[in-house]
Amino acid sequence: MKRLIAFDVDSTLLRVESLDTALEAALANLPDSAAARARLHDITNAGMTGRMALRDSLEARLQLASLDRAMVLRIAEDLRKRVTPGMAALLRQLRAQGDELHAVSGGFADLLEPVLGDLGFGRSEMHANEFIYLDEQVIGLDPDCPLSRNGGKAEILNRISRHARTTIIIGDGMTDFEAFEQGAADKFIGFGAIAQREVVLAAAEWAGESYVRSVNALASLLKT
Secondary structure (H helix, E strand, O other): OOEEEEEOHHHHHEOOOHHHHHHHHHHOOOOOHHHHHHHHHHHHHHHHOOOOOHHHHHHHHHOOOOOEHHHHHHHHHHHOOOEOOOHHHHHHHHHHOOOEEEEEEEEEHHHHHHHHHHOOOOHHHEEEEOEEEEOOEEEEEOOOOHHHOOOHHHHHHHHHOOOOOEEEEEEOOHHHHHHHHOOOOOEEEEEOOOOOOHHHHHHHHHHOOEEEOOHHHHHHHHOO
């Protein structure tokens, strides 16, 4: 294998946060929906910047609104239209030059599998959290999934990259940088085209790693 490249999904392959997109739809009819959305974004950013443990962030977001299976399926279809411009072409280019690509996400499989399938990822190349349902209602997340906690991306990369000559992780959040910092990837590329997180930029600069603000810049770094 030439290289294994692991892509974050939310605010990287997608131009939105998938869980937040679902929860915003659920919050839309609340009397205080604007305040609830602001709280949602604060919790998300706290998790992505490392100010809040990832699992705490995920659980706090799920408690803000009630999701059911029908809404999850509807948002999953909508996410197929939210791919970051230029990403589909870049993924095709990377596969054509022999790279193995994986999507490694703190988001949820039921939301992400349709769009990741569109982007050419097979089921074994998709790694995400799982909702727990009671009847048709989402009541939580699978706590046994490594991606529900900090350090989980490193666990996934260590499992899938055993035969890779080089492993690269790309993403906008501290969970992506942590996987590199923990030795599970040879290179980290911070992706700031959708969400700019100063702590991620600072971490990348401190470690001598790359940070890009466009898909074109990312493609240039990944060209072989």
